[in-house]
Amino acid sequence: MAAADYTARHLSVLEGLEAVRKRPGMYIGSTDSRGLMHCLWEIIDNSVDEALAGHGTEIEVVLHPDGSVEVRDKARGLPIDIEPRTGLTGVEVIFTKLHAGGKFGGGAYSSSGGLHGVGASVVNALSQRLDVEVDRDGATWSMSFERGKPVVFHDSGEPAPDSPSAPSPDGKELRKTGKVTKKTTGTRVRYWADPQIFTKGAEFQFDDLVRRARQTAFLVPGLAITLTDERGEEVQEQRFQYEGGISEFVEYLAPDEELTPAWRFQGVKSFSETVPVLDEKTGHMVSAEVERECTVDIALRWGTGYETTVHSFVNIIATPKGGTHLAGFEQSLTKTLRDRVAQNARKLKAGSDKLDKDDVLAGLTAVVTVSLPEPQFEGQTKEVLGTPPVRQIVSQVVSQSLAERFESSKREDKTATSTLLEKVVSEMKARISARAMKETARRKSALESSSLPAKLADCRSKSVEDTELFIVEGDSALGTAKPARDSEYQAILPIRGKILNVQKASVADMLANAECAAIMQCIGAGSGRSFDISQIRYGKLIILSDADVDGAHIRTLILTLLHRYMRPLIEAGRVYAAVPPLHRVQVKHARKPDEIIYTHSDEELHQVLTRLRKSGKKWVEPPQRYKGLGEMDVDQLAETTMDRTKRTLRRVTIQDGEAAEQIFNLLMGNDVTPRRDLIMSSQIDRDRIDA
Missing domain, CATH: 3.30.230.10 (Ribosomal Protein S5; domain 2)
Structure with missing residues (x-):
C-alpha cells in the first residue's frame, strides 16, 4: 500500500548512467536482439561519421565467439586530452557522460547521424565490459569500463567480462599501453552486452548487419566496411565498397x-x-x-x-x-x-x-x-x-x-x-x-454465379473460412477431382496447361490471359494495389498439379502470379500446394485385403520396396506410376489428396519479402544471364532440371 505522505525523501536521483540502466528501452527501443543491434550501430555510426568528415575509409566489425563485438577504424582517434569543464579525458567523457560529444554546435562535424550525444555512453552503460583503444600521438591509449564505470581488468588470458577488476591504482583511467607511428591513428571498441539488461536469447544478427553495412557503403562512396562473424563453425566474412553512391x-x-x-x-x-x-x-x-x-x-x-x-x-x-x-x-x-x-x-x-x-x-x-x-x-x-x-x-x-x-x-x-x-x-x-469494380464486386450468390468462370465447379458453402478452391491442371484432372471432392466446401477450377509467366509479361497481357483472369475472378479480391484480402471467396487456395516436372512448372507459374499480383494471400498463409502421390504399391496378403502404399518420389519408392523385400512381402509388379492426376480413380484421389483427414498440404509462406522478390526475378524474369549462371553453378542439382 502506498505511503500516505509524500515528501522530498521519497524522490530518487539517478546519477550518471544509472538512468540508462534503469530504463534502457527509452534509449535503445527494446532489450531484445533489436536493441542489441541498435547499440552496435551507435558505435559503428561514430566511425562512419568520421568517414563522412573525410577521415578514414576503412571500418571493420568482428563478432567474436565469446559473444562480444569489436569495431575498428583508422580515423583520427578519439580525443585523449583533458576536457576543461569536467577535468576528464575526451575518451572518458564520450563513454561516461550523457549528451556529450563532438556533434553539438558543428565544431567537429558539419553533419552527423549521432546527434544526441548518448550513443557511446549508452552502449557503455548497458555493457558488462567495454574496452576502448585509441591510436594517437604516437601511442596506443587504453581504457576499460565495467557496467559504465572506469576500471582496470586483470585478464589471465583472453579478455573476458568476468575477469577480476579494480579501480586504476594511479588514478589515471586512460593509460598508455603501446607505441605506434605518428601517422597511425584510429579507434578500436570491443564490448560484451550485459546479460542483466538484455533478454535471454538476444544476439547479434549477422544478416541484419550485412544489410545495414551494404546500405551504409552505398551511402558513403569509397568507404569499405568489412564484417567478420567468428561465432559459427565456419568464419563468415563480407566486404562492401561502392563508388557509385x-x-x-x-x-x-x-x-x-x-x-x-x-x-x-x-x-x-x-x-x-x-x-x-x-x-x-x-x-x-x-x-x-x-x-x-x-x-x-x-x-x-x-x-x-x-x-x-x-x-x-x-x-x-x-x-x-x-x-x-x-x-x-x-x-x-x-x-x-x-x-x-x-x-x-x-x-x-x-x-x-x-x-x-x-x-x-x-x-x-x-x-x-x-x-x-x-x-x-x-x-x-x-x-x-x-x-x-x-x-x-x-x-x-x-x-x-x-x-x-x-x-x-x-x-x-x-x-x-x-x-x-x-x-x-x-x-x-x-x-x-x-x-469501380471493387464497389460492385461482392461475394456472388447462387443467382449471380453466371458471372464466375463457366468451368468453375463451385461449392455450396458460403463460409469463407471453411471453403477451399482447388486449381487443377486440365480437364482430365477435373474429371477425377470433381467427383472426388466434398462439394459442400471444395470448389474446383481447371486451367489449361501452363499459364502466362507474369514476371515477364505486362499488366495488360496478364489481364488479357484467360487463365490468369479466371483465377483472379474466382478469388474475387482484385489484383495489385487494389487487392483486398477481405473480399476473397475461399479460405484456402490449393494448387493441385501433377507430381512431375511439368506439374512443378505449372505450380511455379501460378505462384508467380499470386506473388506478383495477390501477395497478401501468401503472406496470410492462405496458399497451399497439394502433395499427390507419384506411385501406388499394392502389397499382397493371403488372408486379408491387399494393403495400398502411396509414395511421393522415386527414392521413397525404393525405400518402401526394400523394406517389403526384407520382410518377405510381395507386391503387384510393377508398382503403378501416376503420369498425371487423370490416371487416378476417384477414390484414390479423394483418399490421397482431397480428404482433409488423410491428405498432406504444403503451406506456401514468405519469410523475407525482399529475398523472395529477387528469386522470382532471377528464376522467372527477362534477364537470362544470371539464370544461366545459376544453372551452370554448383548451387543446384542439374539432374532435376527438365531439359
Missing part, C-alpha cells in the same frame, strides 16, 4: 525492369533555425537564430511494376518512418507530375481525373538523403525527421530538377519523361477502374 543503390534496390533511367537530383539550400546555444560567458543555454545549410541528394527511377521502394536517410541514418524530407519529396513529385499531366491531358487521354500520390509512386524506386547539422529527430531511435524547413527545401530541389528533365532537349530525357507520363496516367486509370 545512391545511384548504384537505387539500381540494387529496384525490384522490376527499368522504365526510366536512374535520375539524380541534388541541391544545397540554407534555412534559419532558432536553437538553444551555450553562452560561453554565463555558461547557460540561450536561444539564438542560426543559419543552417541542408544538402539534398536524391536518386530515383521508375520501373514496369507497381511496387514502391523508397528509402530515406538523414546524415546516412535510415529514417524508416520518413519525416519532413520524405513528405517534401512525395508532395513535390505528386504536384509536379499532376501539373504535367494536366498540361498534356488531351495527348495522354487523361480526361479530367487527377493523379494521386499512389499513382505517382507506383513502380518508383528512390533513395532520398539529406545532410544538415543537428537534425531534429522524434526520439533517440531516429526513425522520423522532424526539422520543419527541410520539407520545403526538398520540395524545391525535386520541383526544379524534375522541371529540368521535362524541359530538356535531349532525346533520352524526352523519351523518359514521355514514358513516365504514360505510366502514371495508366496507373490512374487502373486505380479508377479498380475502385
